Amino acid sequence: MDWDLPERPLVTAPVDLSSVSSEQLVQHLKSCIETGNVAGGLSALSKFVGADGYLLARQELNSENGLDNVLSSDWPFDLVRKRGAELIARLARTTELEKCLSVLQPAFSVATEEGYGLETQSCEYCTIIFNAGRNRYCLMFLCPADVILSQQRLRETAMLTSYFASLMFQDVTKVTREMDLTDRELECLxxxxxxxxxxxxxxIIGISKNTINNYITSVMRKTATRTRSEAIAYAVRHNLV
Structure with a gap:
């Protein structure tokens, strides 16, 4: 594997990223950030945790965006289309409290895949949700057959991916939920x-109660929250209040 590092390679052949230290991996991620190599960084993170492949998606407000939210993946396209779409749809149905509690908590699931060029038809997936700045991301790993991934290493990898995403996508990720809110909606929030x-x-504001309720309803729709309490939790987590 060619790391394209300015100095000595991160590791020598044969490449075994499971034995690479976090500090060494961070140096490689820095190199990927400088060159805009998203796939290279995520591939290294996937190998670091011992996974067979990765899918990184940004969790947006509108689930209608579908696979547009998938930032990068080395899975076959049909698998991305199926699992990625299911992931985004499932997250769209998750409450704000559930999303907060699930951050950095690896969740495993098993599914049977047909085709897609995979060695095994029965596949285990691990999904980790993490925050980078004001944005939330979902990282999904394809687990090797008969291998149990370390939860400690998974959480460590999620933290490293958060660092990677916060710098790699800081100029790309401009459309976020809070940017959809108007000044009046933010005031009501x-x-x-x-x-x-x-x-x-x-x-306080000097407008009718019905108009206030319309603003609050709009806030909850845009933030995908169901109650005022969830909207407040969302606002606190995104530093809006």
């Missing part, structure tokens, strides 16, 4: 976070 009722907010 601030006041409900302060514990104000719709009547109180209407008095």
């Amino acid at each position: 601030y006041w409900i976070a302060e514990g104000k009722t719709s009547d109180e907010i209407a008095t």
Whole structure:
């Protein structure tokens, strides 16, 4: 494997990334960031954790974006289309509290795949959700047959991927949920976070209660939250209030 490093290679052949230290991997990720090599960085992270392949998706507000949210993957396209779409649809149905509690917690699932050029038809997947800045990402690994991936190494890899994504996509990821909110919606979100009722907010801002409720409904729709409490939790996590 050619690392394209400016100095000595990260490892010598044969390549065994499971024995590479986190510090060495960080140096390689820095090189990938400088050259814009997304696939190279994610491939190294996948091998570091001992997985057979990776899929990285950005969790957006609108599930209609579908596979546009998949940033990079080395899986066969049909597998990306199937598993990636299922992943995004499942996350769209997850509450804000559940999303927060699942951060950096590896979740395993087994599915039977047909074709796709895989060695085995029964495949185990590991999904990890992590935050990078104000954005949330989903990292999915394809587990080797008859191999149990270390949860400690998975969490460590998720942290390294967060570092990688925060720098690699800082100029690319501009369309986020909070940027869809208008100034008036953000103002209403601030006041409900302060514990104000719709009547109180209407008095403070100087508009009708029905208009306030419309703004709050719009906030919950745009942030994919179901209650005011979830909207507040979302606002706190994204530093909006």
